[in-house]
Amino acid sequence: MSSAVTAAYLGPANSYTHQAALALLPSSLTRPTTTLIPYTSIAAAYESRETYAVLPLENTIFGVVQETLGCLLSSEGEGDDEDEDEKKGARWRIVQTFDKRVEHCLVVSSSCSDEQLDKIAWVASHEQALGQCAKFIKQRLPCAQLVKTPSTAQAAEALALLSSRQKLRQQQQQQNDTTTISYPSSSAHPAHPVCSENNGQSADEAEDELEIIPKQLQALPGAAICSEAAVEGLEGLRITRKGVQDVAGEFLVLEACKGTAANSDRS
Template sequence: MRTVTLGPAGTYSHRAASAVADGEITFRESVYEIVDSVAAGDFDRGVVPIENSIEGSVTETLDALADLEVSVVREVVTPIRHALLAQTGDFETIASHSQALAQCREYLEANYPDVELEAVASTARGVERARQDDTVAGIGHPDNADEKLTVLAEDIQDRTSNATRFFVVAGPDERSPAGGKSTLVVYPNENYPGLLLELLQPFADRDINLSRLESRPSGERLGDYMFHVDIAAGLYEDRTQEAIADLEALSPDGWVRQLGSYDVEHVV
């Protein structure tokens, strides 16, 4: 099975993908490109980050899931252990993914307040920069250390419980109604007092727990939003389909996208 994720090799996305892939893993430089390549049928599976316990949702993933026709077939949760890696202790720049830099904000402000922070495409790309340039340090998993890079500090994330959820995406024809969780994207194409309450009521009426609710700009006009919803119920359940029918009735000029149901796997 052909799998694509965020590269280069050594990213946390790569670690998550390695836990679920049964074949070769290919890398891309952006989340949108990963989802787009799966939607186009170039790959069977894509592994993308959806939410971090410190920094929250990954907006690029939310937007890609709303824009492109794919399904969510699995969720992988993995702990995030950040380390500072460099050739020496004397460096001028710390490079990593913007999420990783944000997750280590307290450590960086306390220990390297005058060092320039550089956001790059992935944690592995930052480590690669550090491997090529002794004036650069990278933030990534400590397993990225080698004969050239030394771990200067481990577990530098602001919270020891730091973890990231990853979605495994597939083509739309692989959407499954079976699983303990489901993800929906709702675009009501409306804006009036009480709209959000009306959109949530169908779940409350049927005792369906919402595990995540995010709003994102629709891109159509200022102040117009779509909603990403994770629920603790499967699409196979009558109560879920009844709730979705209510959402569709509330969105006659919009749409409700069912990304699928899936189970959650925790990996180290």
Template sequence: MAAVIAHLGPRGTFSEQAALAYQTWLQENQGQDSSLMAYPSILQAIQAVDQEAATLAIVPVENSIEGSVAVTLDTLWQLASLQIQQALVLPIRHNLITHAHRTEQIEAIYSHPQALGQCQQWITRHCPQAILVPTRSTAESLRHLEDNATTAAIASTWAADLYQLPVLARTINDQPDNCTKFWILGKSPSTQGNHTSLAFSLPINAPGALLKPLEIFAQADINLSRIESRPTKRSLGEYLFFLDLEASLTAVHTQQTLQAIEDCTEQLKLFGSYDTIPIARPAVE
């Protein structure tokens, strides 16, 4: 049976590029047929899997410039049924798409907040007069252009080609090695892989409360490749902590360590062990 892969739409988003790359990998490595289903928001794409309207969701979790994608982390904490199946890293190249012939003509630039942040130095140098308008996706920002020479959007050249729009400036992201990590989320238990992601809350907000679980990982010689806090949304100053470990849930040593972590945290959630799929280049440019 063909898998249904949910992703952030509309057509032309970087999430769709990631989904296309994963779709190719599934076919070539597992012989799995699949179809793509676009959703208006990352939240809705993830919820589609929870509600079994889709088999998998591919969603951005971390950008090399702007950091983590909050809605992905927050939603994964809230939905207990989902596990990280795999990850992939997609190179991101942003471009200024507009009917304007000069950057001085541009009064407003539309794009996803992550894209605006990843290009902020370029925008400050070349379009200091423009106001920045956030949209739900880079592809959605293209709908604001029409034939108006005073507006611009930041998106991929692939999206510009899809909607037959002119590109004024290419590769405007502030860092040339800009990339985004995507997680593939599903309902299947996920324990195989060299990376493990988890999150926990603490029983009390007191000095040393976070130090104890971190010391347990250090004493177990388990490397943390990422740690990030997110508000619990219960009270100001209370946080959830999201961690990526270089360890597998199948290892007895990891299981013993996580038991010790569970004993000193309020709530511990394991999002699964997984591998990162090598993607040499985007499925489309």
């Protein structure tokens, strides 16, 4: 019986790394049944026991992805020579690199108009994307504090969650303003539908997602830099600028050295 082939990637779904993984796997390298497994950071994907790992490596504007480089340097002996790697007990060997165009979008809450862009207090994305769009951010979002997130798609998810919470708070405020006199004391306020519009996440998942945005910024208007695909399926967001920056990105496919894949400790 053939065992399942799995590939770790820097998630969540629709991160650039996911798009690269979809383009790469399955391929002649792997079997057609490869299942892609999202991990919440480059390090977690690297430390996973999947058969393959797809990681961002570098791009034309901002250079090498430091976290990926750090992972590669932390384990000696990974290279082209499989026998040598196995003798040294290496976990991965590089089997392919892959170039993919990366097109960043500026995403804001649907309630934020273009005229309000200069009020944006923070902009979240992967360090690489923030670096690639530094000029644009400085020009168009002069007041924005940079918030580094584990991936571009996680920035979009956190922004969607915060936007839905803000919307909810505004609705509750409006209800309170118009109905304070008519509520009996036992049910003084409408039920508090925490995370009722949370893009399909559980409350715990939503809390984890929000930890990546500093608490003091969460109530302020924010933005995310990510791909167009990362916004699909997320409510309450709109793309205000496409092609903020186009760069060529390079991604890496690692294959587990024999006997080291276990599919056991994914997040």
